[in-house]
Amino acid sequence: MSATATRHDWTLADVRALFELPFNDLLFQAQTVHRQHFDPNRVQVSTLLSIKTGACPEDCKYCPQSGHYNTGLDKEKLMEVEKVLKAAEEAKAIGSTRFCMGAAWKHPSAKDMPYVLQMVKGVKALGLETCMTLGKLDREQTQALAEAGLDYYNHNLDTSPEYYGNIITTRTYADRLETLSYVRDAGMKICSGGILGMGESVDDRAGLLIQLANLPEHPESVPINMLVKVKGTPLAEEKDVDPFDFIRTLAVARIMMPKSHVRLSAGREQMNEQMQSLAFFAGANSIFYGEKLLTTGNPQAEKDMLLFKRLGIKPEEREEHDDEVHQAAIEQALIEQKNSALFYDAASA
Numbered sequence: 482m483s484a485t486a487t488r489h490d491w492t493l494a495d496v497r498a499l500f501e502l503p504f505n506d507l508l509f510q511a512q513t514v515h516r517q518h519f520d521p522n523r524v525q526v527s528t529l530l531s532i533k534t535g536a537c538p539e540d541c542k543y544c545p546q547s548g549h550y551n552t553g554l555d556k557e558k559l560m561e562v563e564k565v566l567k568a569a570e571e572a573k574a575i576g577s578t579r580f581c582m583g584a585a586w587k588h589p590s591a592k593d594m595p596y597v598l599q600m601v602k603g604v605k606a607l608g609l610e611t612c613m614t615l616g617k618l619d620r621e622q623t624q625a626l627a628e629a630g631l632d633y634y635n636h637n638l639d640t641s642p643e644y645y646g647n648i649i650t651t652r653t654y655a656d657r658l659e660t661l662s663y664v665r666d667a668g669m670k671i672c673s674g675g676i677l678g679m680g681e682s683v684d685d686r687a688g689l690l691i692q693l694a695n696l697p698e699h700p701e702s703v704p705i706n707m708l709v710k711v712k713g714t715p716l717a718e719e720k721d722v723d724p725f726d727f728i729r730t731l732a733v734a735r736i737m738m739p740k741s742h743v744r745l746s747a748g749r750e751q752m753n754e755q756m757q758s759l760a761f762f763a764g765a766n767s768i769f770y771g772e773k774l775l776t777t778g779n780p781q782a783e784k785d786m787l788l789f790k791r792l793g794i795k796p797e798e799r800e801e802h803d804d805e806v807h808q809a810a811i812e813q814a815l816i817e818q819k820n821s822a823l824f825y826d827a828a829s830a
């Protein structure tokens with residue numbers, strides 16, 4: 482078997498064997514595969530906006546937005562279309578190429594769909610790629626989103642089918658797979674991944690990646706999240722994931738889905754710069770950027786660009802104009818670093 486072949490028939494034994502490789506051998510293999518399909522010094526950047534926050538009827542044990550847990554999160558109704566478009570304009574101005582809109586819903590209601598479709602059309606008209614995560618979809622909703630111009634639909638599988646019931650009881654794994662199949666049938670791209678650090682075993686991590694890699698087509702985007710432990714959620718006291726196990730999982734994902742963008746996703750704020758750079762070496766080539774407040778002075782975004790510069794990484798799909806915007810952000814961040822000795826701050830958040 483060639484390490485670089487695009488396969489859809491992964492077995493647990495195959496994937497266990499990858500997880501059991503010595504760390505350096507695994508990373509070498511992942512980096513070799515990565516270089517066959519991608520420029521190793523390019524990372525795709527997306528911006529994420531919550532368009533409807535909190536009071537979600539689902540009971541995902543990791544999620545502060547679930548209405549089942551008291552996390553003190555401020556609930557917000559569906560955001561006005563104009564505000565969403567303004568945020569998208571700001572995301573574009575700081576260099577994002579994809580704008581992801583997330584709503585804490587079990588599924589979109591008939592009442593909300595027209596607004597959601599207006600958001601897709603408006604963001605698309607700004608020249609950005611569009612992505613949404615709205616929960617379970619039926620065929621008609623999926624088709625309407627595709628016709629409005631939605632490029633990507635995010636719908637995570639979260640973990641293995643075997644472990645899923647420990648994390649979520651209000652929907653089934655089969656529901657998730659059904660929505661993913663509707664998205665594919667409607668011609669949209671899939672963003673689907675999972676979360677590490679929820680008490681799952683290595684076999685569960687393997688099981689998640691097998692589900693994703695054995696889909697008829699690999700998801701174009703595979704977010705691998707590190708659990709962010711939020712007080713009030715049932716997983717608030719979970720044990721930390723060993724950082725090397727996290728990197729291993731990214732590397733295995735890269736080998737199994739060689740042409741997909743593997744996204745270093747939630748939890749990145751808790752990773753120091755060394756760990757993030759190791760993640761890029763393992764094959765991660767996508768991040769969320771400026772995901773909290775979309776203002777041009779977003780310090781996290783500037784810090785990300787500074788890390789890219791130190792690593793010689795350039796954002797993917799960047800126009801000349803955007804490079805200039807990033808250059809200005811980097812220069813500003815360098816000035817601030819000199820003032821605050823930020824270089825010596827191990828925490829990259």
Ligand code: SF4
Nearest residue numbers: 537539541544547585
């Ligand atoms: S469906 Fe999404 S928003 Fe709702 S509880 Fe689960 S992860 Fe949170």
